[in-house]
Amino acid sequence: MDAIEVIGLTKRFGDTVAVNGINFSVKEGETFGFLGPNGAGKTTTIRMLTGMTRITSGRALIHGHDIVSDTRAAKQLMGIVAEISNVYDELSAWDNVVFAGRLYHLKRVDIQRNARDLLETFELYERRHDLAGSFSKGMKRRLTLAMGLVNRPKVLFLDEPTSGLDVQSRRIIRDVIQDLARKNVTVFLTTHDIEEANVTCDRVAIINRGVIAGIDAPEKLKQTIESLQSVEVSFDAVRPGVVEVLRALPQASGITKEGDKFRIYTADPPEILASLCALAQEQNLRPISITTRGPSLEEVFVRLTGLSIDTAKEEGETDAGLD
């Protein structure tokens, strides 16, 4: 039996279709990524899967329990970490975790033990008596994770767990996710960070405008991403014919001009850099800036779906391309 099974899941807000008939399933112990730009429908999907918002149509099963008809059994199995760190600012870290545990009807001793273990794991135990309101953003995030894990869930939902956090907080959270995978806990996480999806997930679904564009192993995704790397270069003076010269570079797979910058797409940025330097010397051009860039999510999405960038941009004015 799959840990999560989603069939034709749809959510409408008035005329807006936030999630449009998506299908996927996640195996037990798998770490599944939901990758998409702002407004893609990631949070809405999690809210439906966790029973926080009503499902317009379709079904969602958690270990075979339907979230609508068998709500309690389904909810009992899951832990939730919302997009916003929703901790009670006026309660201490300890009281926050204990309260979360009480909602799951755990025994007192279990709550206390889990609270201590989790606060230690997330490096908050020393600060357990401090009010959550006095915590930094990263600490609140870690506290939210501790609260989401207090019932030892079999399926954990994480809505952008590490976005906007520093290296230390990210590391702790990634370690915990890896550790959960070892314990056969299923993790469903959303992100708009391609790197994060690559590092943490076994499989990744790409969602845009409420529709899944593709589900693949990150390896496959990585190939797409690699072919979409680019080098951005600008020269001290604009000279006609430069585009043609750049296009002739053997490693370049495409080129665009944005303002005074040239963007050269390539699967091999280091090689292009070397050629660029040689070329600049030869043509007597002075590069004033050179940057290598990964693809935006939009570009990956476009590549996977075969839509052109222009149409995707026109359709998705809210979809800010994130690097």
Place this chain on the structure above:
Amino acid sequence: MPGWIEEILYDLGAAWAIARKDMKIYYLKPSILVSSLLFPFVMFLAFAIGRDTTPEILLPGLLAITLLFSATSIGPVSIPIERRTKTFDRLLSAPISVRAIVLGASLSGAIFASAIGIVATAVGLIVLRIGIIHIVAFCAGIGLTSICFSTMGTLFASYRTENVGEVMSLLNLVRLPLLFISGVFIPIASMPAWGLSIARFSPLTYAHDLIRFAFDETTLFGPVTDVAVLVLTLIIFQVAGALLYQRSRE
């Protein structure tokens, strides 16, 4: 143990956890405690000075107002705030029923209002030199009135908004008229016939009647009717609350 009993126990546990959380966050704050304790005395100064009423009439009226206001003071504020901070989502995603959420949200206000009511009574008894005749009716009056009106507050907060002001102005639209039609300021006996017909529809009328009975055995409807009406009101409010919260999920 049958499944449904287990579910009820589960929900009661969760409701109690929610109530304790609310007490800690919202009620056990010095400023809230002080202002709530001062409220009945301010009311006393506002209504007793210069008026010609006996303590037996005055104290039940003051208690009814105090219970109404302290039971509805925090619930309608805390829920919109928790919607804004998204902590309310924690309750929606927990394996508990909406009934548990509504009960939990109402319980803390009820406990708080009862405590304030008891302190106010204790002071009133000493200052006004009167006594309680029916202690059971008194306890039932305080407890039922508190939980009824704190549930009413929770009911108002089911209106899906993150804006506290909206809920408060709606609530005042009901709270203030209640005072005037329930015999608290204007004795029902001195109202015209239509006044009595309206008063019959206000739960505060029965709450006031029951508390009054506890002090001097004066009653319009009799304590049994008062208790029955309050219990019925409580059930209706709780069920309506569960339905409204169920519906207010987007």
